Amino acid sequence: MRVLIAADENAWGGLIPAIRQTLPDVEFVASAGHAAESLAGFDALIPGMCRVDARLLATADRLRLIQQAGVGLEGIDLRAAKQHGIMVANVPSDDSGNADSVAELGIWMMIGLARRQNEIADCLAQQKLGQPIGMGLKGKTVGLVGLGGIGKALAKRLAPFGMRMIGVKREADDAFAREHQLDWLGTMAQLPELLQQSDFVVLSLPDNAQTHRIIDARALAQMKPAGFLINLGRGGLIDKQAFLAALESRQLAGAGLDVFWQEPPDPNDALFRYNVIATPHIGGVTDISLAGNIKGICDNLRRLRDGEAVIDRQA
Known part of the structure; x- marks a missing residue:
């Protein structure tokens, strides 16, 4: 069985060598860059950040499975995949530990922004003790936009900080709000x-027709003055020009970004001129989530190899 991985050999923190070690009888081919030119001769594709459109799918002659290394589809x-009879599966973040790791990164960004991390190096260099004066999280309001695996993992970890947690998701559910200790839960509308209520707004949504540029100039104007925005979802959730204008005018006090409009940025x-904590899409790149992703990927590829039913887990 041959599997194409649309990524450089050293991408994803050593995931590719680990997959090879787990399934030594499967041939894995890593492409140059996060792209693929042809699917001919491959039984499965691990796309990563590669765009898998109808044109690319038309090159497949025996592809049976697109297995994402993570959640994003x-x-x-x-x-088009369905028309070609190609199965599509991912590794749900709840199962892999990915949601936990991404949530931890988001909280690290919140603390860094609250403690004015962009000023700390200068204070040390100038031997200023007791500066800068930070902001405590206790009593502040965090707005969780999206309450899938990452949003729920955030709520679980933020509750002990004594923050007021509110959220929006596709459908409001009082029982869900109580279970996850949300003070208020609304729909996306x-x-x-x-x-308007949040000191921190955290995005953990996919980028699709309903959510693309959900944070535009109008949305940014509705945020609290000196509020913070953290994006753990996808770059396309935010209108970039409106975002930069809000940072320039200081309507937005700062931001945390693990995802970008162009990757790598x-x-x-x-955007790097402003108060932005930026990380190179590493939210799910930890020992725990890598191990979970490897298991999810290899379990499905093993099933495909052995003629067993593939688990179609599009969560």
């Missing part, structure tokens, strides 16, 4: 209300 033309991008 927004880059895959699911309708109530996003403006969440933005240009080191000279204007």
Whole structure:
């Protein structure tokens, strides 16, 4: 069995060598860059950040499975895959430990922004003790936009900080709000209300037709003055020009970004001039989540190899 991995050999923190070690009888081919030119001759594809459109799928001559290394399926033309009879599966974040790892990164960003991390190096260099004066999280309001695996993992970890937690999801559910200790839960139509109340807004959504640029100039204007925005979902959730304008005018006090409009981002991008904590899409790159992803990927590839039913886990 031959599997194409649309990533460089050293991508994803050593995931590719680990997959090879787990399934030594399967041939894995890593492509150059996060892309693929042809699917001919492959039984399965691990796409990563590669866009799998109808044109690429038309090159497949024996592809049976697209197995994502993680959750995100927004880059895959699911309708075209179905037309070609190709199964599509992912590794749900709740199962892999990915949600836990991403949530931890989000909280690290919140603390860094609250403690004015962008000023700390200068204070040390200038021998200023007791500066800068930070902001405590206790009593502050965090708005969780999206309450899937990552959103729920955030709520679980933020509750002990004594923060007021509110959220929006596709459907409001009182029992869900109580279970996850949310003070208030609304639908996506109530996003403006969440933005107006939140000191921190955390995005953990996929980028699709309903959510693309959900944070635009109007949404940013609805946020609290000096509020913080953290994006753990996808770059396309935010209108970039409106975002930069809000940072420039200081309507937005700062941001945490693990995802970008272009990946990898240009080191000279204007966004790095502002109070932004940026990480190179590493939310799910920990020992725990890598082990969970390897298991999820290899379990399905083993089933495909052995003629067993593949678990179609599109969560």
